[in-house]
Amino acid sequence: MGSPQEVSFQQLCREKQLAMTHQRLVLYRTLMQMTDHPSPEQIFDRIRVELPSISLATVYKNLHAFLEAGIVSEVSPHHGSLRIESNAERHHHFICMECHTITDLAPAQIDETPLISSVPPGFQVEQVSMEIRGLCGRCSESNLSPPQA
């Protein structure tokens, strides 16, 4: 008992107002080891080796708890459903984290060479796309307004 990692996770839970359960500790340890952007199912499969009785719903619920607490983040903000792009012009996107709408951004002159150079050898680049995440005008406003009856 009391490995450095376990101690720091206990602290993290206290900070984020989360109860420190055994399941959460194992999930946390597993996530820190899986650096390849796993899906909930992949995480579940790996955790079950160590904790055979854990439920998939617990994995999902705690992933959401960790996401809300900022302990981990989400790579793809539109995993819920396919989104179609009919604008063939080169452009970038603004994604609202609240209402999930996607707004096209006017094409900006950006030097992408340093980015493309960071691609490992053997990989084939087809398309570069940039996205900004945040709050759209509408959601930004409604978040500002004080809670009133």
Next chain:
Amino acid sequence: MGSPQEVSFQQLCREKQLAMTHQRLVLYRTLMQMTDHPSPEQIFDRIRVELPSISLATVYKNLHAFLEAGIVSEVSPHHGSLRIESNAERHHHFICMECHTITDLAPAQIDETPLISSVPPGFQVEQVSMEIRGLCGRCSESNLSPPQA
């Protein structure tokens, strides 16, 4: 019959080796009007106003046909399932269009100011992320190898 749009869509279908059906024409027209990155369900709801008997499966099938033909494209390459990011360091992603794996890219020095300036007024920027789509090393290789028994 024979509006300019209809004629050009007929041509497009011929180029892409797709039969020109009434459903496809209406879908195409609808897509060109919806510039807000709609989901298949939203597209279906809108098409049904004009074509009440169309089936959702037809919308999905033709969206895939249009995607393959390059008539439209897809905004989010990971809509299939949630993907977790445990790397808190600032970095960007390479997304393999074949096997859907996500590879972290080493942080590159890029001037993002022109991109951030393109955000409409009233929007709140929280995070800028860049992704490169293409083929990872492994998929790149297996695509090159000649088809043999």
Next chain:
DNA sequence: TTATTAAATAAGAACTACTCTCATTCTGCT
């Protein structure tokens, strides 16, 4: 340390987004 209370868990039902199957209809060619 134990009692209390609120929160977390396991299990499986339910729901949503999407795909498949197949009988019928339509398109493109002759």
Next chain:
DNA sequence: AGCAGAATGAGAGTAGTTCTTATTTAATAA
């Protein structure tokens, strides 16, 4: 017009995710 292959509609089937509820567990107070 006639034919062959492709597309459609309807609904069943599947995968990923969320909800519900009874039980267990953690955090706090006594």
